[in-house]
Amino acid sequence: MNRLEGRVAIITGAARGMGAAHARAFVREGARVVLTDVLEDEGRRVAAEIGDRARFVTHDVSRAEDWDRVVAAAEQAFGDVGILVNNAGMGFASPLEATTEAQFRRVVEVNQVSVFLGMKAVLASMTRAGGGSIVNVSSVAGLAGSVGATAYAASKFAVTGMTKVAAKELASRGIRVNSVHPGLIDTPMIQLPESLEIVRAAAAATPLGRVAQPEEVSNLVVFLASGESSFITGAAHVVDGGFLP
Numbered sequence: 001m002n003r004l005e006g007r008v009a010i011i012t013g014a015a016r017g018m019g020a021a022h023a024r025a026f027v028r029e030g031a032r033v034v035l036t037d038v039l040e041d042e043g044r045r046v047a048a049e050i051g052d053r054a055r056f057v058t059h060d061v062s063r064a065e066d067w068d069r070v071v072a073a074a075e076q077a078f079g080d081v082g083i084l085v086n087n088a089g090m091g092f093a094s095p096l097e098a099t100t101e102a103q104f105r106r107v108v109e110v111n112q113v114s115v116f117l118g119m120k121a122v123l124a125s126m127t128r129a130g131g132g133s134i135v136n137v138s139s140v141a142g143l144a145g146s147v148g149a150t151a152y153a154a155s156k157f158a159v160t161g162m163t164k165v166a167a168k169e170l171a172s173r174g175i176r177v178n179s180v181h182p183g184l185i186d187t188p189m190i191q192l193p194e195s196l197e198i199v200r201a202a203a204a205a206t207p208l209g210r211v212a213q214p215e216e217v218s219n220l221v222v223f224l225a226s227g228e229s230s231f232i233t234g235a236a237h238v239v240d241g242g243f244l245p
């Protein structure tokens, strides 16, 4: 079943982790995908592995001018963009008192401003494509408070909110916008030394009793990108093994 046949997608942060898994799943479902990331070597390797339905473009999601370049590259390679997955992000764990203003601002730039820039950047292309689907990756930390997550939660709650506003503003153009809220997923992000304590506690508090694999999130992202979710927009989709109450 090719649920994304003929669709053109941009997936950010696709050099590894969940973004790379989403890119593989999208191509399996018939899409052509532009993978973007700041990690050039890894990104090129993943795109080459996937084959000629994938391209890699170097991209810092916090820079507006990079976004214009990415959308132009996608249009040139494959045509108008019908799907955007705002997946790139940085983990950051630090108590409120220890977090510097510069650290806070960087997390907001990478996790939050990026989503604003990305949604704006694809609008014209998506409108030309006749509509589309934007999937913004937030977190369970974008729906509930977690210790040590002041900056991360600020950025991820903002993604939850922007998604709901964009869904209402863009519905008349046939563009759906949803957020995805993963719990604990086995990627390089949760291997940061400063996150280990939080990860241990979260794993212990996950009713399904394990960390998930990235592909378990890809299943949801493919669904939201595809026509199967045609009446779903502005919604926050949790994939967390029962972690949130």
Ligand SMILES: NC(=O)c1ccc[n+]([C@@H]2O[C@H](COP(=O)([O-])OP(=O)(O)OC[C@H]3O[C@@H](n4cnc5c(N)ncnc54)[C@H](O)[C@@H]3O)[C@@H](O)[C@H]2O)c1
Pocket: 012, 013, 014, 015, 016, 017, 018, 019, 036, 037, 038, 039, 059, 060, 061, 062, 087, 088, 089, 090, 091, 110, 137, 138, 139, 140, 181, 182, 183, 184, 185, 186, 187, 188, 189, 190
């Ligand atoms: N792993 C988890 O448990 C978990 C849980 C909830 C939410 N998330 C979110 O899921 C998304 C994917 O994370 P992951 O777990 O696959 O982590 P990851 O670290 O493996 O992948 C994130 C990717 O984003 C890229 N990136 C970082 N800053 C960037 C920038 N400025 N411009 C472009 N690319 C940049 C990284 O290079 C990396 O390839 C993130 O938004 C993250 O916040 C992860």
